[in-house]
Amino acid sequence: MIDRYSRQTLFQGIGEEGQRKLGDSRVVIIGCGALGTIIATTLVRAGVGQVQIIDRDFIEYHNLQRQMLFDEDDIREQLPKAIAAQRHLKKVNSSVEIEGIVADVNYTNIERFISGADLVLDGLDNLETRFLINDACLKHNIPWVYGAAISSSGMTMTIIPHVTSCFRCVAVSQNIGSTILTCDTAGVISPAPFIIGSLQSVEAMKILVGAKETNRDLITIDAWQGTFHRFKIAPREDCSACQGKYEFLEGEAGVRTTALCGQNTVQVLNHAAKHLSLEDLAAHLKPVAEVTYNEYMLSFTVDGHEMIVFPDGRAILRNTTDESLARALYAKYVGA
Numbered sequence: 383m384i385d386r387y388s389r390q391t392l393f394q395g396i397g398e399e400g401q402r403k404l405g406d407s408r409v410v411i412i413g414c415g416a417l418g419t420i421i422a423t424t425l426v427r428a429g430v431g432q433v434q435i436i437d438r439d440f441i442e443y444h445n446l447q448r449q450m451l452f453d454e455d456d457i458r459e460q461l462p463k464a465i466a467a468q469r470h471l472k473k474v475n476s477s478v479e480i481e482g483i484v485a486d487v488n489y490t491n492i493e494r495f496i497s498g499a500d501l502v503l504d505g506l507d508n509l510e511t512r513f514l515i516n517d518a519c520l521k522h523n524i525p526w527v528y529g530a531a532i533s534s535s536g537m538t539m540t541i542i543p544h545v546t547s548c549f550r551c552v553a554v555s556q557n558i559g560s561t562i563l564t565c566d567t568a569g570v571i572s573p574a575p576f577i578i579g580s581l582q583s584v585e586a587m588k589i590l591v592g593a594k595e596t597n598r599d600l601i602t603i604d605a606w607q608g609t610f611h612r613f614k615i616a617p618r619e620d621c622s623a624c625q626g627k628y629e630f631l632e633g634e635a636g637v638r639t640t641a642l643c644g645q646n647t648v649q650v651l652n653h654a655a656k657h658l659s660l661e662d663l664a665a666h667l668k669p670v671a672e673v674t675y676n677e678y679m680l681s682f683t684v685d686g687h688e689m690i691v692f693p694d695g696r697a698i699l700r701n702t703t704d705e706s707l708a709r710a711l712y713a714k715y716v717g718a
């Protein structure tokens with residue numbers, strides 16, 4: 383075992399004691415797309431003892447451009463991402479306990495998933511679940527590493543509960559959530575998530591070995607421009623999560639879906655949404671969907687599904703009662 387990690391234990395920041403700490407650690411990675419596959423690969427290779435990977439999706443061809451753990455065989459076998467990741471990584475390091483879990487992480491199950499974890503890593507593509515991770519990690523005093531990438535840029539920050547500012551503090555101060563860009567509308571080039579996922583992995587290693595120099599700043603990068611910036615984020619006095627009010631965890635905030643009986647539609651309510659510019663949304667959706675809109679509503683059709691979006695963030699998905707499909711389409715194309 384020591385031989386496998388010899389180049390890593392030679393590194394002063396880790397050493398043999400750090401290696402033992404990695405081996406005794408348990409991390410939970412929520413979301414296994416571009417960021418999640420980078421993080422999972424790095425931490426399994428580094429010898430983190432237990433790695434849980436949670437994701438709700440299956441692999442599609444347009445994922446292969448940036449989700450570096452997956453291949454065409456996985457698509458032919460119709461494997462969920464969590465299971466494909468587990469299979470590939472088992473071959474990389476059989477001494478790590480790897481568990482792939484196919485699930486939609488929500489307020490009813492997140493506490494069970496993160497219970498007993500030393501660290502939670504964000505490999506998500508939507509804001510709502512990040513607010514949920516933030517609440518759950520603050521409540522259970524578990525550090526977590528936020529990461530997001532889109533287009534050629536990305537950002538990351540380490541959140542140590544009740545020490546650093548939390549993700550809701552960051553989101554307010556940086557106006558995160560005011561944009562409606564998602565990877566499905568703005569696109570993404572792989573180096574952006576590769577850089578952010580790598581920075582998240584370094585933070586994970588530092589936290590797990592107990593290094594003092596964990597990053598307390600918000601880091602933003604642009605891979606195309608070659609820029610790297612750091613921002614100090616002060617905790618906000620009016621932050622409800624910092625004050626122990628966990629609105630997302632209690633199911634009071636965020637996206638809620640309801641199948642409307644007899645109408646064969648699902649309604650999506652987004653409590654976190656601010657006023658949505660339908661004109662901007664239409665511009666982002668045009669390259670990937672059929673879009674019509676006026677000042678009252680926007681309708682778009684993608685993969686045979688029609689969704690109607692209203693300026694208050696509410697949406698209706700037609701001709702289905704599948705609530706998880708509605709949540710997924712909303713997160714992908716409207717951006718929750």
Ligand SMILES: [Zn+2]
Pocket residue numbers: 547548549550551552617618621622623624
């Ligand atoms: Zn806060």
